[in-house]
Amino acid sequence: MISLLDYGAGNVRSLRNAVTRLGYEVKDVRTQEDIRGAARLLFPGVGAFGAAMGRLRELGFVEPLRDYLLADRPFLGICIGLQCLFEGSDESPDVPGLGVIPGRIERFPTSALSVPHMGWNRLRVRRESSLLAGLERARFYFVHSYRARLAAAANAEWLLAETDYGGPFVSAVQRGQVVALQFHPEKSGIVGLELLRRFLTGTLTLAPFTGTRPTGLVPEPGQAEPPTRLAKRVIACLDVRSNDAGDLVVTKGDQYDVREQGEVRNLGKPVDLAARYYREGADEIAFLNITAFRDFPLRDQPMLEVLKRTSEQVFVPLTIGGGIRAFTDAGGHSYSALDVADEYFRSGADKISIGSDAVYTVERVRAGDVDGRSAIEQIAGRYGNQAVVISIDPRRVYLASPEDTKHSVIDTAVPGPHGEHWCWFQCTVRGGREGRDVDAVELAQICERLGAGEILLNSIDRDGTGAGFDLELIRAVRAAVRIPVIASSGAGSPAHFVEAFSATDADAALAAGIFHRREVPIAQVKQALADAGLPVRAA
Numbered sequence: 001m002i003s004l005l006d007y008g009a010g011n012v013r014s015l016r017n018a019v020t021r022l023g024y025e026v027k028d029v030r031t032q033e034d035i036r037g038a039a040r041l042l043f044p045g046v047g048a049f050g051a052a053m054g055r056l057r058e059l060g061f062v063e064p065l066r067d068y069l070l071a072d073r074p075f076l077g078i079c080i081g082l083q084c085l086f087e088g089s090d091e092s093p094d095v096p097g098l099g100v101i102p103g104r105i106e107r108f109p110t111s112a113l114s115v116p117h118m119g120w121n122r123l124r125v126r127r128e129s130s131l132l133a134g135l136e137r138a139r140f141y142f143v144h145s146y147r148a149r150l151a152a153a154a155n156a157e158w159l160l161a162e163t164d165y166g167g168p169f170v171s172a173v174q175r176g177q178v179v180a181l182q183f184h185p186e187k188s189g190i191v192g193l194e195l196l197r198r199f200l201t202g203t204l205t206l207a208p209f210t211g212t213r214p215t216g217l218v219p220e221p222g223q224a225e226p227p228t229r230l231a232k233r234v235i236a237c238l239d240v241r242s243n244d245a246g247d248l249v250v251t252k253g254d255q256y257d258v259r260e261q262g263e264v265r266n267l268g269k270p271v272d273l274a275a276r277y278y279r280e281g282a283d284e285i286a287f288l289n290i291t292a293f294r295d296f297p298l299r300d301q302p303m304l305e306v307l308k309r310t311s312e313q314v315f316v317p318l319t320i321g322g323g324i325r326a327f328t329d330a331g332g333h334s335y336s337a338l339d340v341a342d343e344y345f346r347s348g349a350d351k352i353s354i355g356s357d358a359v360y361t362v363e364r365v366r367a368g369d370v371d372g373r374s375a376i377e378q379i380a381g382r383y384g385n386q387a388v389v390i391s392i393d394p395r396r397v398y399l400a401s402p403e404d405t406k407h408s409v410i411d412t413a414v415p416g417p418h419g420e421h422w423c424w425f426q427c428t429v430r431g432g433r434e435g436r437d438v439d440a441v442e443l444a445q446i447c448e449r450l451g452a453g454e455i456l457l458n459s460i461d462r463d464g465t466g467a468g469f470d471l472e473l474i475r476a477v478r479a480a481v482r483i484p485v486i487a488s489s490g491a492g493s494p495a496h497f498v499e500a501f502s503a504t505d506a507d508a509a510l511a512a513g514i515f516h517r518r519e520v521p522i523a524q525v526k527q528a529l530a531d532a533g534l535p536v537r538a539a
């Protein structure tokens, strides 16, 4: 029996699923007594530092939790669950942390880095621990905008592992049976499950802290290890919709047209395909409910069921998009975009993606209609920025002269039908059916300002063509924002992934058709990236 400290701030379904998968039962902590009586306590902090600490305080959990930690009883904190152990965080400067570990949590500098630090990175293990033995070379999934810095004298005795991202930060701490991780073992595939299993099963061993030198903080001369590098992510995307027989299928369009001789293309069953991509080494899986703009997703029970079943067997991040917007049903009952997102998170999503509604929001912002209640702000406020992806569906609009538009224009090497070499990237809504007067660069910038954590950058021109990613589009958007950008649409070969990562600063690349049709295995893409010297998580 494992006690789970879920204080209701966000989605911890992934962790529940992982623990259940390992054969343990989860008991929710509801009272102070539950903390005092726990045999093993899991604390997957979610959301913002201030909200997490505020909730612990409201529930009267701070003192029992401190007592539990100081008594060296088995504890595993994850992400914010690590940060809360420190004295405080710049994320919520007036809110004290649990103060068990000396030091403060600071934001990553955004000047030269994509923030959040999102994706698969390595650890430099600084002390021998049975928790990490043999996993020293493994990659784990991180997603966070704040981090604990190493502070030699103050917290060296806690340091278990460090990771580099714009300099070193604390990625794991341990003292006796108390462990906390900045990364998410429940989203780190097989190695993450193995790490969780070690915590759940035995008594952890840890080499003693000698105190002679702050372990690992200052490498001995000549012993400096190379910095760890964040891997470029490879994402498999499943466009899902009902076919004409009413079955939910994975489909795939050519430039967003998913019908072939009048029929919706059927490329497989969503849960089976997602599970296959997980086994084959996809770093993330995305589902896009592509006809959700017509229907109300909360009534789409089969889609929610697909999510639930997928999250029980896929232990890498799961993104769901489609239909995230406010809605009033036939009975006059109104639902907010947050209500829809809540249901997606409850069903197993780690991130949600917003398409059409983001375009309408940007139009409103531009018109000065700003009330702080956009879907992006509401969902990021509740689940954190990293949980909000903006899916952009742009199409090239060619111009004879850059003066012909007020939008961000590029001088393109891919000329238009009449030899035009100027173009802008027009955002569309409703699955590419309708162009709007917003360009992709402006959309990305405004959404970032509102709190989006990542951009999924499709291209209607390249979708399903196998002609390679639209590098000019990726460069234009990447240069305009600090949040991670996923290159999408047009992958036809492993070389296209290498090109996307070598010729642009994309953080991740996504493909659909080549994976569904088994033309290129994910492992082959990873191998090509590794051969090109790019950091990847082995498939």
Ligand code: 1PR
Pocket (backbone or CB within 6 Å): 237, 238, 239, 252, 253, 255, 256, 257, 258, 288, 289, 290, 291, 292, 293, 321, 322, 323, 324, 353, 354, 355, 356, 357, 391, 392, 393, 429, 430, 431, 432, 458, 459, 462, 463, 464, 465, 466, 488, 489, 490, 491, 510, 511, 512, 513, 514
């Ligand atoms: O507008 O919030 O309801 O979200 C709808 C979502 O569904 C959006 O994210 C939109 O991109 C997606 N969508 C809508 N219609 C289609 C369609 O294809 N008819 N799919 C669609 C978009 C694009 C990619 C695709 C890549 C890679 N799919 O995600 O997977 O282009 O394909 P490739 O590797 O085969 O080239 P809302």
